[in-house]
Amino acid sequence: MLVAIESSCDETSVAVLNGTDVLSNIISSQLIHSKWGGVIPELASRAHIESITHVLNAALDEAGIGMGNVHALACTTAPGLAGALLVGTNFAKGLSLKYNIPCVPVNHIEGHLYSGFLEDDTLQFPAVTLVVSGGHTSLFFVESYSSYAILGSTRDDAAGEAFDKTAKMLGLGYPGGPLIDALARQGNPSAIEFPRPLLHSQSFEFSFSGMKTSVRHYLQTHHPDGVPHNMLPDICASLQAAIVDVLVQKTIRAATEYAASGIVIAGGVSANSALRQEMAIAARKKNIHFVAPRASYSLDNAAMIGFVAQKKLQAGDSPSFRRLDFEVNSKALRMHKHGSAART
Numbered sequence: 001m002l003v004a005i006e007s008s009c010d011e012t013s014v015a016v017l018n019g020t021d022v023l024s025n026i027i028s029s030q031l032i033h034s035k036w037g038g039v040i041p042e043l044a045s046r047a048h049i050e051s052i053t054h055v056l057n058a059a060l061d062e063a064g065i066g067m068g069n070v071h072a073l074a075c076t077t078a079p080g081l082a083g084a085l086l087v088g089t090n091f092a093k094g095l096s097l098k099y100n101i102p103c104v105p106v107n108h109i110e111g112h113l114y115s116g117f118l119e120d121d122t123l124q125f126p127a128v129t130l131v132v133s134g135g136h137t138s139l140f141f142v143e144s145y146s147s148y149a150i151l152g153s154t155r156d157d158a159a160g161e162a163f164d165k166t167a168k169m170l171g172l173g174y175p176g177g178p179l180i181d182a183l184a185r186q187g188n189p190s191a192i193e194f195p196r197p198l199l200h201s202q203s204f205e206f207s208f209s210g211m212k213t214s215v216r217h218y219l220q221t222h223h224p225d226g227v228p229h230n231m232l233p234d235i236c237a238s239l240q241a242a243i244v245d246v247l248v249q250k251t252i253r254a255a256t257e258y259a260a261s262g263i264v265i266a267g268g269v270s271a272n273s274a275l276r277q278e279m280a281i282a283a284r285k286k287n288i289h290f291v292a293p294r295a296s297y298s299l300d301n302a303a304m305i306g307f308v309a310q311k312k313l314q315a316g317d318s319p320s321f322r323r324l325d326f327e328v329n330s331k332a333l334r335m336h337k338h339g340s341a342a343r344t
C-alpha cells in the first residue's frame with residue numbers, strides 16, 4: 001500500500017493506492033480563499049496544517065487500512081506555493097521516519113500529465129497532454145513514464161486566469177470557471193466575436209492576457225453603465241468559445257504533428273463542459289483516443305501523485321527514496337532530464 005499526499009495549492013489531498021488501484025482519494029478544498037477572489041498563500045499553508053491529519057485519517061479509514069499496512073509514501077514537492085508544499089512534504093517526511101518507509105518526491109505537473117493513464121489503462125503512449133488550470137496552460141508530448149517534453153506554454157496568463165479574471169469583471173465571483181461554464185450553457189457562443197490569440201501561429205504557445213482586455217473593451221463600449229443580466233449568458237458563451245477554440249485546435253494540431261495515439265486533458269479547466277465536448281468531437285474526427293479524467297483525478301488530487309510514485313518505484317530507484325534529502329521547489333516544472341519530442 002502507498003499513501004500519497006498533495007498540498008501544492010489550495011487542496012489538501014491524501015490517497016491510498018494498492019499498486020495502481022486507488023482505494024481512497026480524499027480531497028479537502030479550502031473555501032477560505034473565495035472571499036478574497038484568489039488563493040492567499042499564507043492562509044493556504046495554515047489551512048493545510050489544520051486539515052492534513054484529518055484528511056490522512058479519512059483516507060486510511062476509507063481504504064480500510066492503518067499506517068502499519070503502508071509500505072511507501074509519496075508527496076508533491078514542486079511546483080506550487082512554497083509554504084503549502086512544505087506542509088505536505090514535511091508531514092510525509094515525518095511519517096517516513098516514524099514508520100521507517102520510503103517517501104517518493106513527485107512533481108505535481110507529472111501527476112497531471114499521467115492522470116489520463118490512471119483514468120484509462122487502455123490509453124497508449126505516445127500521448128499529447130494539455131495541462132490547463134488556474135496556474136498552467138501547457139502542451140506536453142508524453143512518450144513513456146520516464147520521458148516527456150514540453151511543446152509550448154502560455155506566454156502570460158493561464159486559461160483558468162482568463163476565466164477567473166473575466167468572471168470578476170462581470171461581477172460573478174470566484175472561481176470564475178465553473179460560473180462561466182454554467183451561464184454559457186444558456187448563451188449563444190457566436191454572439192460576440194472575441195479574439196483567438198495565437199490560433200494561427202505555428203508554435204504551441206498560448207496567450208490569454210489579451211482576453212480580459214478585449215472583454216473589458218467590449219463592456220466599456222457596449223455596456224458602460226453595467227452589463228444587463230440577460231446579456232451574461234451570451235458574453236460567457238462567447239468568451240468560453242474563444243478560449244476553447246484555441247485550446248482544442250492547438251492540442252489537435254500537436255497530436256497530429258507528433259502522431260500521438262492519445263490526447264489527455266488535465267487540471268481545473270479540463271472540467272469545462274465545452275472543452276470536453278469540443279475536444280472529444282475533434283479527437284474522434286482524427287481517430288485519436290481521447291481521455292478526460294474524472295473530476296477527482298483532474299482537479300488537484302493525491303491519487304495522481306500516488307500513481308506517478310508507483311511508476312517510479314516500479315522503475316526501481318527505491319534506496320534513494322529513503323534518504324529524504326529532497327526539498328520543495330515552488331517553480332520547477334520538471335525534476336528530471338527528459339527525452340526530446342520528435343516531430344513527424
Ligand code: KG4
Nearest residue numbers: 133134135160175177178181268269271272
Ligand atoms: O487545477 P486547479 O484546481 O488549480 C490550479 O492549479 O489553479 O484549477 C483551478 C482553475 C480555476 O481557474 C477555475 O476557474 C478553473 O480551474 N475551472 C474551470 C472550471 N472548473 C474549474 N474553468 C472553466 N470551466 C470549468 N468548469
Ligand code: ZN
Nearest residue numbers: 133267299300
Ligand atoms: Zn494542478
